[in-house]
Amino acid sequence: MSTHIAAKAGEIAEAVLLPGDPMRAKWIAETFLEDTYCYNEVRGMLGFTGTYKGKRVSVQGTGMGIPSALIYCHELINDYGVKKLIRVGSAGSYQPDIKLYDIVIAMAASSTSGINNSRFINADYSPTADFELFYKAATYAKKANIPIKAGNVLSADEFYEDDPEAYKQWANFGVLCVEMEAAGLYTVAAKHQVQALAILTISDSLVTKAQTSAKQREQTFSTMIEIALNTL
Known part of the structure; x- marks a missing residue:
């Protein structure tokens, strides 16, 4: 048992899916996994373990x-x-x-976060995906005829920026989309020499202003989950 996760030893698989929304974790477990059990309810950040095609997989909410x-x-x-x-x-x-609903796989994650400033003084650390996981995800998507985009994404600290046009500078340098966690995940994975990947579903567009509902974001991103589970 750790400070924020109440699981006992052996209750969490070596492979874990990480949705930000704990209710999406619940939906993933109930929709895709068999023989599931909930190992964590601390702070409402739900975590589940089950099996997918006979392989143990866990799903843990992380928050935003x-x-x-x-x-x-x-x-x-x-x-x-x-x-x-x-x-x-x-x-x-x-x-x-x-x-x-387009699928984006983050090859690298730029960031507005100061997470690495104290580690790399007067330098920029570039957090990247694990190549093996990236290759497996891209290969599965190709075989399953699932279109994907892959490239640099932005992990932002602010959801609501003062300047609604600020995204254009990132867009001009080829950044595909914005989310809030990938750069942190890639950094901590590199630090501890484990494998990490971020697979994203587009829920809204800063270009067209189109957006999905909260319920759609929670329960309709099944293609992304299919790719992730088959990657693991």
């Missing part, structure tokens, strides 16, 4: 933002021996050709 996500990632890795972590989350499109 890098600080919250890092708490759970750190404890999963250091207290429970997790080796593979895949974030499955929503993102806002920065590009006109990336539409609602």
Whole structure:
């Protein structure tokens, strides 16, 4: 048992899906996994373990933002021996050709967070995906005829920015979309030498202003989950 996760030793699998929303964790467990049980309810951040095609998989909510996500990632890795972590989350499109429900796999994660400033003084650390997980995800998507986009994403500290046009600078440098956790996940995974990947579904567009509902974000992103589970 760790500070924020109440699981006993052996209750969490070595491979974990990480949705930000704990209710999405519940939906994933109930929809995709067999023989599931809930191992965590601390602070309402639900965690479940079950099996997918005979393989043990866990699903742990992380909350929103890098600080919250890092708490759970750190404890999963250091207290429970997790080796593979895949974030499955929503993102806002920065590009006109990336539409609602499109799948984006984060090869790298830029950030407005100061998470690495104290580690790398006067330098920029570039958190990247694990190549093996990235390759498996892209290969599965191709075989399953699932279109994906892959590239640099932005992990932002602020959901509501003062300047609604600020995204355009990132877009001009090829950043595909914005979310709030991938850079933290990739950094902590690199630090502890485990594997990490972020697979994202576009829930809204800063270009067209189109958006999905809260219920849709919770329960209709099944393609992303399919890719993630088959990657693991």
